[in-house]
Amino acid sequence: MASSSSSWTQTLLVFFFFALPMLCTSFNPDSPSDRRVLVLVDDLAIKSSHSTYLQSLTDRGYELDVKLATDPKLTLQSYGSYHYDALILFAPKVESLGGNLDAAAISDFVDSGHDLILAADETTSDTIREIASDCGVDFDEFEKAVVIDHVKYAITPLGDDHSLIAADNLIDSTVILGSQGIKEPILYRGLGHIVNPTSELGIKVLSASPSAYSGRVGAEITDLPNVSGASMALVSVVQARNNARIMISGSLELFSNQFFESSVQQSGSDDKFEKSGNQQFAVELTKWTLHERGHLKTSNVHHHKIGETNEPAMYRIADNARYSLGIQEWNGKDWQPYQADDVQLQFYMMSPYVLKTLSHDGKGLYFTEFQVPDVYGVFQFKVEYNRLGYTTLNLAKQIPVRPFRHDEYERFIPAAFPYYGASFSTMIAFFVFGIVFLYHK
Amino acid sequence: MASTAKDARDLFSAMRNAYSKTPTRLKVIDVYILYGLITAFVQVVYMAMVGTFPFNAFLSGVLSCIGTSVLGVCLRMQVNPANKEFKDLPPERAFADFVLCNLVLHLVIMNFLG
Numbered sequence: 001m002a003s004s005s006s007s008w009t010q011t012l013l014v015f016f017f018f019a020l021p022m023l024c025t026s027f028n029p030d031s032p033s034d035r036r037v038l039v040l041v042d043d044l045a046i047k048s049s050h051s052t053y054l055q056s057l058t059d060r061g062y063e064l065d066v067k068l069a070t071d072p073k074l075t076l077q078s079y080g081s082y083h084y085d086a087l088i089l090f091a092p093k094v095e096s097l098g099g100n101l102d103a104a105a106i107s108d109f110v111d112s113g114h115d116l117i118l119a120a121d122e123t124t125s126d127t128i129r130e131i132a133s134d135c136g137v138d139f140d141e142f143e144k145a146v147v148i149d150h151v152k153y154a155i156t157p158l159g160d161d162h163s164l165i166a167a168d169n170l171i172d173s174t175v176i177l178g179s180q181g182i183k184e185p186i187l188y189r190g191l192g193h194i195v196n197p198t199s200e201l202g203i204k205v206l207s208a209s210p211s212a213y214s215g216r217v218g219a220e221i222t223d224l225p226n227v228s229g230a231s232m233a234l235v236s237v238v239q240a241r242n243n244a245r246i247m248i249s250g251s252l253e254l255f256s257n258q259f260f261e262s263s264v265q266q267s268g269s270d271d272k273f274e275k276s277g278n279q280q281f282a283v284e285l286t287k288w289t290l291h292e293r294g295h296l297k298t299s300n301v302h303h304h305k306i307g308e309t310n311e312p313a314m315y316r317i318a319d320n321a322r323y324s325l326g327i328q329e330w331n332g333k334d335w336q337p338y339q340a341d342d343v344q345l346q347f348y349m350m351s352p353y354v355l356k357t358l359s360h361d362g363k364g365l366y367f368t369e370f371q372v373p374d375v376y377g378v379f380q381f382k383v384e385y386n387r388l389g390y391t392t393l394n395l396a397k398q399i400p401v402r403p404f405r406h407d408e409y410e411r412f413i414p415a416a417f418p419y420y421g422a423s424f425s426t427m428i429a430f431f432v433f434g435i436v437f438l439y440h441k
Numbered sequence: 442m443a444s445t446a447k448d449a450r451d452l453f454s455a456m457r458n459a460y461s462k463t464p465t466r467l468k469v470i471d472v473y474i475l476y477g478l479i480t481a482f483v484q485v486v487y488m489a490m491v492g493t494f495p496f497n498a499f500l501s502g503v504l505s506c507i508g509t510s511v512l513g514v515c516l517r518m519q520v521n522p523a524n525k526e527f528k529d530l531p532p533e534r535a536f537a538d539f540v541l542c543n544l545v546l547h548l549v550i551m552n553f554l555g
Contacts, residue, residue, distance in 0.1 A: 408474045414554075416495040418487050419502030422480050423550050430543050433473045436537065440466060
């Protein structure tokens with residue numbers, strides 16, 4: 001009996017010993033960098049032609065699963081849980097995705113908070129265009145049209161076809177593009193797209209120059225191009241309200257080894273760069289998309305009256321309140337304190353009665369003190385933080401505020417002294433009048 | 442124009458003559474009523490300047506003045522010998538009513554004053 005139970009515990013121990021590594025590499029919300037990435041390609045040659053880019057992901061600890069987009073065994077989820085944390089779609093030609101994948105399944109994938117990187121080129125199919133437009137980005141529908149720029153094209157050893165352009169209109173954001181900044185132009189050959197300018201969630205990261213337009217190579221232009229100029233985006237990102245991040249690039253070759261290593265010179269400029277900015281751009285933007293930068297989390301939201309430590313269930317008018325919270329940023333490996341001077345707290349009931357900028361102590365603790373306004377009702381402590389490139393913070397904590405109880409006023413109100421005086425003087429007048437009236441002859 | 446001014450002056454002097462013939466007792470009551478009304482008016486002006494903050498105190502002050510004035514008016518009516526309506530009412534009884542009502546009024550005022 002004893003021997004059989006010990007062998008049973010032995011097998012259990014062996015099972016856990018081998019299962020533990022697998023449990024460690026699954027997605028953990030405490031370390032939000034995605035771990036398992038599915039890369040769909042339409043030609044397995046991409047594994048070698050884009051190997052530098054894919055290697056940069058593997059070097060940072062991601063598990064890549066490179067599969068053909070038409071693979072019939074493809075599946076993103078089973079029984080409600082997803083197998084992958086991010087999806088890279090380097091398959092512009094694919095018409096129908098394999099397995100149980102389609103545009104709707106990929107939309108669901110993004111809606112559940114996972115990230116997506118999508119690249120197109122001049123052979124892009126309708127399926128890929130549909131996926132992109134679900135994300136808020138519209139590729140030019142004109143068939144076989146690519147971005148052409150006769151003024152700012154690239155002069156490289158790869159040839160100087162005017163559809164190969166050297167783009168340098170980058171968005172000015174160190175969160176999205178890294179703190180070092182990209183000085184070299186970026187080689188690009190592919191489609192242009194439009195991000196709706198009124199959209200709050202879509203951001204153009206790399207825009208075309210004002211002289212670029214979307215048209216067929218070598219063909220005469222007979223109609224006004226659908227997409228042109230600086231409003232045409234080459235690479236854009238969308239940060240969804242559930243903080244999923246999507247990168248959409250109109251050029252698959254932007255990520256290729258050839259473009260990474262090529263030298264580049266912009267036409268019309270004398271600067272020749274030994275190496276294009278493609279590798280730095282692709283790697284830094286991927287880091288942002290996969291939540292290695294700009295991902296915030298809040299913790300320890302507290303409020304209390306100054307002088308006490310517990311959170312009251314209700315405040316009174318003219319109480320002094322203190323609100324504090326911790327904000328941290330993920331840097332790919334661990335949580336670092338977030339430093340910013342523009343996080344604001346609203347004490348809100350239909351409109352903010354108090355709006356204060358939180359001060360922080362350098363270690364991620366944000367706090368402020370204020371006096372509760374002279375209005376009673378149900379308020380909220382609201383922190384709404386929406387900055388380019390950072391996850392949105394939307395915190396609200398409800399708290400009622402009551403007026404003074406009538407034994408919390410001063411005993412004799414100075415403003416009412418005339419009334420007190422008048423009442424007493426009337427009584428005295430009555431007394432004097434009584435005497436006069438009675439004893440007058 | 443001159444005739445209306447003369448008429449107004451004649452009117453005032455006629456009123457003053459008639460009033461001077463009223464008994465002194467009634468004039469004492471009139472002074473008391475006037476004092477009450479002036480005090481009420483002053484409080485209303487003060488409230489218009491400062492706001493209604495302790496509204497109960499304001500009401501209490503104003504109503505005590507107006508209340509005693511009203512009771513004074515009742516006393517005057519009942520004590521006036523020229524008034525046929527109260528010819529059977531002894532003036533002592535009228536005064537006793539006046540005192541009692543004022544006591545109740547001031548009791549209420551003290552409670553409401555806060």
